[in-house]
Amino acid sequence: MNFGNPLFQLVVLQAELERMNGENRRLRDMLNQVKNNYNTLQMHMMTMMHQQQQNQESGQRDGKSEEVKHQHHNNQNGHGGGGQVVPRQFMDLGLAASEAEETSQSSSEGRSGREKSRSPANNTEAGSTCGIIREDSPEKESPGWGPNKIPRLGNSSTNKPADQATEATMRKARVSVRARSEAPMITDGCQWRKYGQKMAKGNPCPRAYYRCTMAAGCPVRKQVQRCAEDRTILITTYEGTHNHPLPPAAMGMASTTSSAARMLLSGSMPSADGLMNPNFFARTLLPCSSSMATISASAPFPTVTLDLTQSPNPLQFPRPPNPFQVPFSNPTHNNILANPAALLPQIFGQALYNQSKFSGLQSSQDLEGQQHPSTMSSSINPSNHNPLADTVNALTSDPNFTAALAAAITSLIGNPGQSNNGTNNTIATTTTPANNNNNSVTNNGNNNSNGNNKVANSSFPAN
DNA sequence: CGGTTTTGACCTGCGC
DNA sequence: GCGCAGGTCAAAACCG
Numbered sequence: 001m002n003f004g005n006p007l008f009q010l011v012v013l014q015a016e017l018e019r020m021n022g023e024n025r026r027l028r029d030m031l032n033q034v035k036n037n038y039n040t041l042q043m044h045m046m047t048m049m050h051q052q053q054q055n056q057e058s059g060q061r062d063g064k065s066e067e068v069k070h071q072h073h074n075n076q077n078g079h080g081g082g083g084q085v086v087p088r089q090f091m092d093l094g095l096a097a098s099e100a101e102e103t104s105q106s107s108s109e110g111r112s113g114r115e116k117s118r119s120p121a122n123n124t125e126a127g128s129t130c131g132i133i134r135e136d137s138p139e140k141e142s143p144g145w146g147p148n149k150i151p152r153l154g155n156s157s158t159n160k161p162a163d164q165a166t167e168a169t170m171r172k173a174r175v176s177v178r179a180r181s182e183a184p185m186i187t188d189g190c191q192w193r194k195y196g197q198k199m200a201k202g203n204p205c206p207r208a209y210y211r212c213t214m215a216a217g218c219p220v221r222k223q224v225q226r227c228a229e230d231r232t233i234l235i236t237t238y239e240g241t242h243n244h245p246l247p248p249a250a251m252g253m254a255s256t257t258s259s260a261a262r263m264l265l266s267g268s269m270p271s272a273d274g275l276m277n278p279n280f281f282a283r284t285l286l287p288c289s290s291s292m293a294t295i296s297a298s299a300p301f302p303t304v305t306l307d308l309t310q311s312p313n314p315l316q317f318p319r320p321p322n323p324f325q326v327p328f329s330n331p332t333h334n335n336i337l338a339n340p341a342a343l344l345p346q347i348f349g350q351a352l353y354n355q356s357k358f359s360g361l362q363s364s365q366d367l368e369g370q371q372h373p374s375t376m377s378s379s380i381n382p383s384n385h386n387p388l389a390d391t392v393n394a395l396t397s398d399p400n401f402t403a404a405l406a407a408a409i410t411s412l413i414g415n416p417g418q419s420n421n422g423t424n425n426t427i428a429t430t431t432t433p434a435n436n437n438n439n440s441v442t443n444n445g446n447n448n449s450n451g452n453n454k455v456a457n458s459s460f461p462a463n
Numbered sequence: 464c465g466g467t468t469t470t471g472a473c474c475t476g477c478g479c
Numbered sequence: 480g481c482g483c484a485g486g487t488c489a490a491a492a493c494c495g
């Protein structure tokens with residue numbers, strides 16, 4: 001056969017052209033399908049938000065709706081720092097929750113003189129950080145935080161209805177990370193300052209309280225405590241939303257985690273007609289956790305728990321069949337994720353950022369022991385040794401990543417438009433904890449328990 | 464010397 | 480109303 005024959009080349013080209021046309025048609029169909037699904041989801045969301053707004057307006061008196069409107073206005077001005085890496089359509093909602101919280105708190109803040117005297121330093125910068133003008137007045141700085149302040153809303157001097165307090169409580173979302181670590185804290189890219197330590201009932205290990213010090217007035221706080229049953233397990237609980245730009249170390253992770261949070265939020269939406277499963281998030285972004293996703297409901301605040309302790313061997317973590325799963329091929333999930341593709345550059349960006357960091361983990365992982373079922377088809381061939389997939393897998397195996405994930409989720413759950421309904425979404429993710437001790441907080445193991453005056457002042461190493 | 468940690472005291476919510 | 484427990488404050492101590 002004469003392969004140099006121009007006629008033959010033409011035939012080959014024609015055949016190739018036809019093949020590409022067919023491929024284009026197929027891709028076009030897929031695109032249309034995705035578009036349709038996206039539009040459907042959008043309408044669905046709009047409907048739900050509208051219903052929720054109606055419920056709020058009917059269930060509450062005046063003032064509240066004004067507040068909501070005001071918050072929405074602020075959100076559209078691009079307020080907020082911690083979530084600024086989150087795609088806007090969801091970011092607004094998340095910030096709405098956050099700012100609503102702050103606003104309501106500040107309005108009902110009836111603290112004593114102690115409250116007035118505190119944190120003058122913070123006051124000067126509370127609104128100046130990253131050029132964001134917040135509503136927090138100097139006296140309103142602290143309201144950005146305070147789980148035990150939220151319930152005060154209901155019975156405070158203000159005339160807000162009780163259901164509003166309930167709503168605020170539900171909005172007080174927390175994200176808890178459980179990881180095996182000898183280090184005093186897991187690194188999440190932020191700087192923390194310890195401001196208290198107490199003995200918690202039922203746990204011989206003291207609970208340490210940290211406050212974000214990356215920006216004055218940042219409301220984000222976290223609690224660090226060892227598990228009573230297994231003291232190698234470190235439980236870190238985040239609360240609040242950063243009001244400042246995150247450092248690169250935290251930014252990339254936050255970006256990724258925010259997207260993850262979107263998935264989680266999608267899964268937590270109760271009116272999703274069964275389309276949205278809380279566990280979907282874990283199976284999607286953290287596919288290795290597919291067999292461990294659970295739901296729990298107990299705490300007064302919506303809490304997401306990322307359990308990093310289930311991996312039998314941290315350094316030989318079984319690689320899932322699909323190290324990185326993109327839920328594109330499933331129309332249902334296309335509905336859930338407004339734009340999962342946006343996740344890719346974020347994850348990959350962070351993956352690259354962390355590549356050197358995770359190189360050790362990657363090298364120690366093997367492809368055997370693939371015990372996790374594939375929940376969705378992947379656009380990345382899992383059978384190939386995809387370096388990106390490897391990196392992503394390693395990324396999700398790092399408690400620091402998950403810590404940032406927790407922070408991002410915290411900033412997003414509790415969103416009034418997302419209707420957490422006070423349900424605790426517990427996402428157990430199997431990732432590889434790593435020992436990290438890069439935080440500004442030093443812990444030499446001499447932390448004395450605070451004891452609340454009534455508890456014996458015994459000395460327990462916080463770690 | 465400025466920032467962080469320690470730790471006793473205080474505040475608040477909740478259950479009884 | 481009382482006691483308990485969680486959370487926070489703030490002065491003193493500590494540290495680089």
